[in-house]
Amino acid sequence: MANNRITIKDIAQKAGVSKGTVDRVLHNRGEVSKESRERIEAVLKEMNYEPNVYASALANNKEFLVIVVIPECVKGDYWSKIENGIIKFSQEMIHFNASVRIFHFDQIDPDSCRKVFDELKTETFDGIIFPPVFSNLSHEFAGYLTARNIPYIYIDSYIEDTNPLSYFGMDSYKSGWLAARLITISLKKDHEIAIFRYSEPEEEVINQIYKRCSGFRHFFEKNNLSPVIHDIIITGRDENADREIISSYLKKERNIRYGIMFNSRIHTIAAYLENSEFSNIRLAGFDVIDSNVHYLKNEMVGFLIAQRPFTQGYFALKVMADHLIFRKTAPLRNLIPIDIIIKENVDSYTSFNPLE
Amino acid sequence: MANNRITIKDIAQKAGVSKGTVDRVLHNRGEVSKESRERIEAVLKEMNYEPNVYASALANNKEFLVIVVIPECVKGDYWSKIENGIIKFSQEMIHFNASVRIFHFDQIDPDSCRKVFDELKTETFDGIIFPPVFSNLSHEFAGYLTARNIPYIYIDSYIEDTNPLSYFGMDSYKSGWLAARLITISLKKDHEIAIFRYSEPEEEVINQIYKRCSGFRHFFEKNNLSPVIHDIIITGRDENADREIISSYLKKERNIRYGIMFNSRIHTIAAYLENSEFSNIRLAGFDVIDSNVHYLKNEMVGFLIAQRPFTQGYFALKVMADHLIFRKTAPLRNLIPIDIIIKENVDSYTSFNPLE
DNA sequence: CTGTTAGCGCTTTCAT
DNA sequence: ATGAAAGCGCTAACAG
Numbered sequence: 001m002a003n004n005r006i007t008i009k010d011i012a013q014k015a016g017v018s019k020g021t022v023d024r025v026l027h028n029r030g031e032v033s034k035e036s037r038e039r040i041e042a043v044l045k046e047m048n049y050e051p052n053v054y055a056s057a058l059a060n061n062k063e064f065l066v067i068v069v070i071p072e073c074v075k076g077d078y079w080s081k082i083e084n085g086i087i088k089f090s091q092e093m094i095h096f097n098a099s100v101r102i103f104h105f106d107q108i109d110p111d112s113c114r115k116v117f118d119e120l121k122t123e124t125f126d127g128i129i130f131p132p133v134f135s136n137l138s139h140e141f142a143g144y145l146t147a148r149n150i151p152y153i154y155i156d157s158y159i160e161d162t163n164p165l166s167y168f169g170m171d172s173y174k175s176g177w178l179a180a181r182l183i184t185i186s187l188k189k190d191h192e193i194a195i196f197r198y199s200e201p202e203e204e205v206i207n208q209i210y211k212r213c214s215g216f217r218h219f220f221e222k223n224n225l226s227p228v229i230h231d232i233i234i235t236g237r238d239e240n241a242d243r244e245i246i247s248s249y250l251k252k253e254r255n256i257r258y259g260i261m262f263n264s265r266i267h268t269i270a271a272y273l274e275n276s277e278f279s280n281i282r283l284a285g286f287d288v289i290d291s292n293v294h295y296l297k298n299e300m301v302g303f304l305i306a307q308r309p310f311t312q313g314y315f316a317l318k319v320m321a322d323h324l325i326f327r328k329t330a331p332l333r334n335l336i337p338i339d340i341i342i343k344e345n346v347d348s349y350t351s352f353n354p355l356e
Numbered sequence: 357m358a359n360n361r362i363t364i365k366d367i368a369q370k371a372g373v374s375k376g377t378v379d380r381v382l383h384n385r386g387e388v389s390k391e392s393r394e395r396i397e398a399v400l401k402e403m404n405y406e407p408n409v410y411a412s413a414l415a416n417n418k419e420f421l422v423i424v425v426i427p428e429c430v431k432g433d434y435w436s437k438i439e440n441g442i443i444k445f446s447q448e449m450i451h452f453n454a455s456v457r458i459f460h461f462d463q464i465d466p467d468s469c470r471k472v473f474d475e476l477k478t479e480t481f482d483g484i485i486f487p488p489v490f491s492n493l494s495h496e497f498a499g500y501l502t503a504r505n506i507p508y509i510y511i512d513s514y515i516e517d518t519n520p521l522s523y524f525g526m527d528s529y530k531s532g533w534l535a536a537r538l539i540t541i542s543l544k545k546d547h548e549i550a551i552f553r554y555s556e557p558e559e560e561v562i563n564q565i566y567k568r569c570s571g572f573r574h575f576f577e578k579n580n581l582s583p584v585i586h587d588i589i590i591t592g593r594d595e596n597a598d599r600e601i602i603s604s605y606l607k608k609e610r611n612i613r614y615g616i617m618f619n620s621r622i623h624t625i626a627a628y629l630e631n632s633e634f635s636n637i638r639l640a641g642f643d644v645i646d647s648n649v650h651y652l653k654n655e656m657v658g659f660l661i662a663q664r665p666f667t668q669g670y671f672a673l674k675v676m677a678d679h680l681i682f683r684k685t686a687p688l689r690n691l692i693p694i695d696i697i698i699k700e701n702v703d704s705y706t707s708f709n710p711l712e
Numbered sequence: 713c714t715g716t717t718a719g720c721g722c723t724t725t726c727a728t
Numbered sequence: 729a730t731g732a733a734a735g736c737g738c739t740a741a742c743a744g
Contacts, residue, residue, distance in 0.1 A: 005450065007737055018715045023739060031713055052451040054410040055737035058720045094361065095408040095721090171704060178700040185541055337705045340696040344534040348527060349693045363721055374731045379723060389729055411721035414736050451737090 006047045015043045026051065053326040057096045064098035064324050066090075066317065067123075069116055069130040070155075071107035076290035078264050078309050079107075082155060085313025086129070089321070096325050100317065101125075110134045117141045127165075127320045131156035135207060138162075151323055155316045157208045158333075166319045168334045170307040172208045175338045176215025176262065179284055179305055182340065183258050184225065186282075191257040192228040194281075196246075196269050198236035212262040212286070230256060236265075243272050250278050260284045266304075270295035288341050288349060296343050304346075306339040310353065362403045371399045382407065409682040413452045420454035420680050422446075422673065423479075425472055425486035426511075427463035432646030434620050434665055435463075438511060441669025442485070445677070452681050456673065457481075466490045473497045483521075483676045487512035491563060494518075507679055511672045513564045514689075522675045524690045526663040528564045531694045532571025532618065535640055535661055538696065539614050540581065542638075547613040548584040550637075552602075552625050554592035568618040568642070586612060592621075599628050606634050616640045622660075626651035644697050644705060652699050660702075662695040666709065 008026075012019045017036055024032050025040045032040075043049075068086055073079030083102065090100040103120070106112040113134055120128070121144060128145065132138030132154055142162035145152045151165040158167050183193065195213065220226060232249050234242040246269070250256060259269055259281050266285025273279055279300070285292055288306040295301040315334065322328040341349055364382075368375045373392055380388050381396045388396075399405075424442055429435035439458065446456040459476070462468040469490055476484070477500060484501065488494030488510055498518035501508045507521040514523050539549065551569065576582060588605050590598040602625070606612060615625055615637050622641025626648075629635055635656070641648055644662040651657040671690065678684040697705055 005453070005737095008739095009737075019738075020716075020740085021714060024714085027739085029740095033713060036713080050450075052414075052737055054451055055414055055720090056739075058408075058411055058414065058722095058736095059738040059740085061720050061739080094406075095410055097361070097720095174700070174704065178698075181698070181700045335704055335708060337695075337708050338701040339693075340698070340701060342534075342537070342696070344530070344537045345694040345696060348530065348691055352691060352693050361721095364723095365721075375722075376724080376732080377730060380730085383723085387729060392729080408721055411736090412723075414720095414738095415722040415724080417723080417736050453736095 005052075006049045007052070008049075011040065011043050011047065011049055014047065015040045053328075057325050060325075062097060064093075064096070064127070064321075065125040066093075066098065066100045066320055066324070067120060067125045067128040068100060068102045068317075069113075069120075069128065070102065070104060071131075071133065072104040078287045078289055081289075081309035082313035085310040085315075086317050087313075088310075089314045089317040093317070093321050093325075096321070098321060098325060107133065110137060113137055117144075125150070126324055127151045127153070129153045129155060129316050129320060132159045132162075133157070135159050151320065153316050153320055155312050159207075164332075165323055166316070166330050166332055166334065168312045168316045168319075169336060170338060171335050172211035173215035173218075175286070175305050175307070176212035176217075177219045178215075178338055178340070179212070179260060179286075180216045180219030182303055183260070183284060184219070184223075187225075187227060187258070190255055192230060192253065192255040193258045193260065194230045194232050194249075194253075194256045196232050196234060196259060196261045196266075198234060198263075209262045216260070216262070228255070236268075242268075246272050247276065247278070250281070256281060258282050258284065262286060264289055264292065266301060267291035267295050270300040274298075274300055288339075288346065293346055293350070296341070296346055299343065302342070304341040306341050306349070307336045308339065312336060361408075362405045363408070364405075367396065367399050367403060367405055370403065371396045409684075413681050418453060420449075420452070420483070420677075421481040422449075422454065422456045422676055422680070423476060423481045423484040423486075424456060424458045424673075425469075425476075425484065426458065426460060427487075427489065428460040434643045434645050437645075437665035438669035441666040441671075442673050443669075444666075445670045445673040449673070449677050449681075452677070454677060454681060463489065466493060469493055473500075481506065482680055483507045483509070485509045485511060485672050485676060488515045488518075489513070491515050507676065509672050509676055511668050515563075520688075521679055522672070522686050522688055522690065524668045524672045524675075524692060526694060527691050528567035529571035529574075531642070531661050531663070532568035532573075533575045534571075534694055534696070535568070535616060536572045536575030538659055539616070539640060540575070540579075543581075543583060543614070546611055548586060548609065548611040550586045550588050550605075550609075550612045550615045552588050552590060552615060552617045552622075554590060554619075565618045572616070572618070584611070592624075598624075602628050603632065603634070606637070612637060614638050614640065618642060620645055620648065622657055623647035623651050626656040630654075630656055644695075644702065649702055649706070652697070652702055655699065658698070660697040662697050662705070663692045664695065668692060 008019050008022050012022045021032060021036055022040055025037050070083060071079050073083060103116045105116050114137055117137060128150060139159055139162060146163055154164045154167040156169050158169060230253060232246060234245050261269060264287035266283050270283055273281055282302045283300055284303050285301060286305050288304055292301060292304055296304060319330040322330060364375050364378050368378045377388060377392055378396055381393050426439060427435050429439060459472045461472050470493055473493060484506060495515055495518060502519055510520045510523040512525050514525060586609060588602060590601050617625060620643035622639050626639055629637055638658045639656055640659050641657060642661050644660055648657060648660055652660060675686040678686060
């Protein structure tokens with residue numbers, strides 16, 4: 001039941017050549033006569049040879065450096081969970097002579113991101129993983145990478161007209177649609193909805209938020225529902241100002257019973273409403289980050305839509321390693337499941353991690 | 357940034373011994389003087405040595421056989437997804453000289469399970485994975501395994517007073533609780549609920565179903581809700597009889613608006629109700645299996661509670677491999693997230709699999 | 713073009 | 729009790 005594994009030696013014997021020659025055709029690095037190659041290829045196929053990638057990596061003894069560029073993060077937030085997944089997998093790579101270097105930039109400052117990209121243009125590395133937060137910058141950088149033949153993987157979001165090795169992220173449109181569906185379940189006839197948004201969403205990051213929002217609105221249209229939906233524009237920077245904006249708005253619009261935010265910061269809204277006269281407004285948001293979980297548990301937030309950031313980070317790096325070290329391929333687009341998280345299943349969601 | 361990896365050779369040099377001696381202390385197989393051992397152990401700790409498990413497995417060249425015992429399954433059902441996860445990981449094991457043999461038994465026939473266990477008692481193997489479906493049988497078999505020092509891992513459910521290496525499954529009580537919570541969201545005052553159950557749930561399998569059911573009922577009690585809950589007992593074997601039982605029951609109880617089943621066969625109920633005068637009854641059930649998904653999409657079923665069977669199978673085998681081949685440990689209890697699946701996120705749920 | 717050789721990091725005889 | 733040596737499956741440099 002076991003030792004029917006075919007090795008390079010078996011192939012060599014059966015083809016009447018040496019292991020060296022077999023290796024040459026396996027990695028077609030030339031210098032093999034046509035006859036030999038054809039004979040070897042035939043045997044390879046016939047015996048259904050599968051290389052032992054571990055032995056291969058061991059012998060290869062080549063060093064790899066994978067770069068990761070993500071926004072600065074604090075413990076427990078979305079990016080830190082992606083980073084944890086990356087760090088976790090990086091530990092499985094060290095025995096293959098592969099290491100990872102992580103760069104951070106300021107999520108709302110394109111310049112800080114450009115700086116990192118510029119610095120990277122002076123360095124050499126074998127692969128890179130990053131979220132295309134600022135689309136213009138990322139598009140340009142992707143072009144550089146393609147020109148240099150450096151494989152890159154997107155996480156979190158995607159930009160068209162580029163050629164990443166792979167992509168891990170959520171279908172933003174569908175996640176917005178799903179959020180609308182969930183709100184609808186308990187939406188009464190005269191209930192109104194508030195969408196909380198930042199003043200001028202930096203044009204560059206608009207993509208993902210925009211898609212979620214349009215999925216959300218389309219759900220109602222397509223289902224012939226037309227709840228009143230308010231857009232409440234806040235600064236996202238000035239707490240006092242925001243508190244004032246929100247409270248004066250809600251004072252005028254007494255039918256608002258649901259509030260949603262399409263980034264991961266619904267907890268800020270929850271903090272404003274908590275202990276206010278509007279604490280009965282039910283909130284919904286994105287991402288199972290610690291601060292959101294707090295308000296999920298005290299029922300300020302009714303549900304969260306989540307996307308397994310740890311899994312994203314872990315598998316993005318795994319795909320890169322498979323490509324670089326093991327020469328394996330992976331599916332181009334990996335759409336993460338859109339998870340529905342409420343008070344009753346959040347613990348099971350956060351506590352499971354067979355990988356850590 | 358890279359080649360600071362410490363090898364056994366480095367340790368040997370620094371401790372002034374040979375690689376062989378270092379290896380002896382690493383796997384404490386004796387025959388080392390106390391002085392040498394202490395010196396080596398000091399160096400090991402000082403240099404923070406991490407063995408290269410891949411090189412180790414390669415050199416070890418030992419064969420492993422892992423047994424898997426699961427119920428017979430058909431494509432697309434719960435057990436087949438567990439089996440897929442197992443098969444997937446087994447492919448990563450072949451290069452470590454480890455193979456997997458899968459045995460099947462009839463889920464509702466304890467004798468067929470006993471037969472497999474008995475047969476296994478005459479075979480030799482290095483580890484085994486199975487769901488303790490029949491608790492008495494499993495308990496006894498676990499005792500045998502413990503006595504023989506063969507590591508075993510439970511999937512799907514757990515039995516007390518045994519010593520498995522690890523366990524992957526859902527917190528059944530909480531999943532029932534969650535189901536009750538979800539139904540409550542849209543439960544109107546005079547709505548009643550039907551629990552569909554098999555006549556005499558085989559005493560042996562009662563455990564998981566029982567826990568789900570009590571979680572379900574407790575939710576209402578603890579929240580001071582007291583919807584009328586009906587128990588509708590069907591045979592589970594005789595289609596015509598069941599159809600008749602259900603329809604006559606529902607004819608008498610016109611307030612029943614929700615139906616739930618605590619195993620994975622809510623699709624059978626959906627099939628009975630579809631195109632009947634009771635097609636407005638909303639159903640809920642467990643497990644994202646193909647037939648359930650069908651009724652989720654046509655809205656006969658409102659939601660499913662799911663538990664990532666592929667993940668269970670995959671990681672159960674991974675933990676076994678880590679134990680056997682790499683001598684790594686794993687957490688004992690791994691409670692899988694309790695996923696909420698509705699029409700709007702089911703596709704994202706089933707289509708994601710970076711592992712396959 | 714091809715075979716031989718040394719070696720990746722580790723394990724396991726086998727002498728000593 | 730310990731070191732030397734061979735070998736796991738594969739790669740790559742080097743003769744020829």
